[in-house]
Amino acid sequence: MKRILVAVILLISIHKMSRAQTADDAYKIPLVNVLGQIETLFSVSITFKPELVSGIIVPYGEWKIDPTNLEYSLIHILAPFDLTFHQIDLRKYEVRKYEYARNSIYYGKNQLNRLSSAYQNQSDWEERKALLKACFLETLGFPQILHNPILSVFKSDFRKYKRYSVENVALEIFPGVYTTGSIYRPIGTKKKNHPAILSPNGHFANGRYGNDQQIRNAMLASMGAIVVSYDLFAWGESLLQFHEDDHRTSTAAKMQLIHGVKWLDYLLNLPEADSERVAVTGGSGGGSQTLMLTAIDDRIKVSAPVVMVSSHFSGGCPCESGLPYHLCGQRTNNAEVSAMAAPKPQLIVSDGKDWTRTVPNLEFPFIQRIYGFYDADSLAVNAHFENEGHDYGVSKRGAVYTFMAEFLELDQKKHLQGNGSFDESFITIEEEDKMKVFGVEGEKLPKHAIHGLDALVEILMEYSK
Template sequence: MMNKKYIVALLFSVLLMPLSNAQTSNSDNNYRGLITETVQKIATIFKVTINDKDGLLKGKELDYADWRIRQGNLDVSLTAVLSPFDLTYFKENDSTYRIRKFEYARRSADIGQERLTYLANLYPNLKTWETRKTDLKECIRTAIGLDKAPAIPKKKPILTPVRKYKNYTVENIGLEIIPGVYATGSIYKPYPLKGKVPVVITPNGHFGDGRYRKDEQYRCAVLAQMGAVVVNFDLFAWGESTLQFDATLHRNSIAQTIQVLSAERLLDYMLTQKYIDKNRVGVTGGSGGGSMTMFLAAIDDRIKVSVPVVMTSSHFVGGCPCESGRGLHLCGNGTNNAEIAAMAAPKAQLIVSDGKDWTVTVPELELPFIQKTYSLFGKKNLIENAHFPNEGHDYGLSKRMAMYPFMAKYLNLDLKKVQNDKGEIDESTCVIEPYEKLYVFGNKAENLPKNALKDINQLYALFGEKNEKVYEVKK
């Protein structure tokens, strides 16, 4: 017969042994466990599939891992175990989730829906929306840094000789927007130019060749033939801007400041021209240019018509610091590009979206939200969507064909001037110019002003800031 003390000791030793597949606690491990095992338990509890295709969970351990599971809430459980590693999850469908690195600029569509629901509840009527919009507008301008921008130098812009084509002209412009910093671009005008005409600002995006590519030249030339003066300009540290700031500097947050400021001051200049109708101002651009289109329409009351292309989203705010590096999406305790697009209300706006990027959800998600804001003004008819489910991220032919009639309608342009005998818009009358013809400062930069600033740190200093490069997200 066993000694009673031995039996008691044996029972205690058994009780203290770790159970199979269970996390234990002592001063060394604090219920420490592999996150892969915890995530699998979450998948089992909630009967879902959680994919780690990129191996982001491999080898990672977490204190109190299983204790972080909330059996009644999948989202809270995943957030609790992933956030310590700067990881997040994307809901791919009702039963499948994917582990991804945390990206400040990108969330999943279900998070976008959640945010839009929250935002919509902030302003049930026009009065509350107007208050929200006023606060956002002031904050966005401050976040971008427009309030700290030095005054524009009192100098005439540099203009190249005019090149005449059948129904339009082109000349290049270099405008000193702040001391030593030049916005470089081209101005397309209808020919002959008669009476008062509208002006369209066309910021370009991150497409290869920037404003020099065929798609961009088609857009500008056709709008000019329809009767608008069109101003196209380079991104910061892109195109001719690289004569001042190397292309590697584009992904600095100051790029967002300079790009929006370039658009604003180019518009300032154009509105001083006697032939411009100040009541007919439009803006359109794609990708990063689509971001700028939304920003400009939101903060500049002079703009009456906007066409943001392949960029309006509730769950992606732009992967480049030139779109999201200044933190403007933190305004109002959190906003997104759908709400920023809604700030254009009640001005005419066409949102162009496609089926192969973050704008895939526009028809079902972002458009109804923006329509609700327009409805507060009784102007739901002024917000439209052209969606191309089988296309991808570009400002290609079909997207331009959606934009032209919209601009014609709301800027009072003459669509007939670009239509062929079949009534189709014909871009073949446009002349695609080589790079060198679009340069402001000459083929070898021989005309670059001597005061051209080339130091990125000095550029930040002009705004009273230090150069601190921000995190970027690849598109």
């Protein structure tokens, strides 16, 4: 009798488990179907690559949809599969593989709200800023490296053009390690002291040899500044020492900021440079450098990050975000890094077709609030180009020229046309070979120059002790 009773109980248990399993199976829905339900419920369009979602089954798929919150629903459903989403426009979203450096606008809003609640006045903010700066320097391994002197300077091919000159220059910043660039100077001016401007280039075509980069530097020089444009790490002439794959490394993130600091050391040691009028401006990856250099180097007085400020994107290349300084202070972002410039004049240039499209309504109010702690609201400026995309084109350059002229006391009058635009027609676009410091084939590269990332990492470890 006992055996029969045990058997009956076992059958009942199995039946219940079977029914429960059947119920569970009924709640398992293909991800494609869940996304379709979200589209219908919220009247949006969700795009994705078929191979990204193929075969994915979402347990309790319908239950995970919050009918009051689209973004929360997407996070809840996609995150277990290492997927995320991005808002393309008001009613269009895209499912993508998770990227550590790229988040949703929803995420950016929430993070800025959290950060805003952490400081209510200048004292709170200064404490936060000091914490972030110290963490940045530690993460970059900079405290010791910043004080190392430039070991040697190599110059070649001085050229003179209308209103400005160009010279190829390389700095030996560690034994056998060079950063290469072009220095633009004003000519035909009676002024003895000139502002110094760092001009890091981004991942635009041809780097520092690109037309837009050359035009910007030549114009700022002709307006009265000394400008240096220098190669990204493992780009341009840096490829004489390193492989192009070395660019997409965390070492590149460190080296590019070291380059900026050392070029500033060099410029400010020139007798004609005015240490009180120092600026930095770059676009895209150059914008990332602009933000970080301004945050860590107090010598910079004016900044203009172009098409890079964002609360939800911190740079798609490891050369920008490969070191975890965005994890400092229990997580920061480029909008907060931008705010670290306060109360120094800063022009934030954004456009409507990349990750900076949210700047006018999201990031800029956050940044301007922090400038308000210093009663310096007017010193934070946003130039937004809604119908433009990701570049450092003519309209963006014009905004930067005007801003730099105001805060660096540059002469823009002779360059302005009747319609208010700038005349850049006098500028000579140089061939790439002419801009190379070490010769067309690198034949002038010193024999003791190191080669390879491993050799560089050994040097960095030694200098960081």
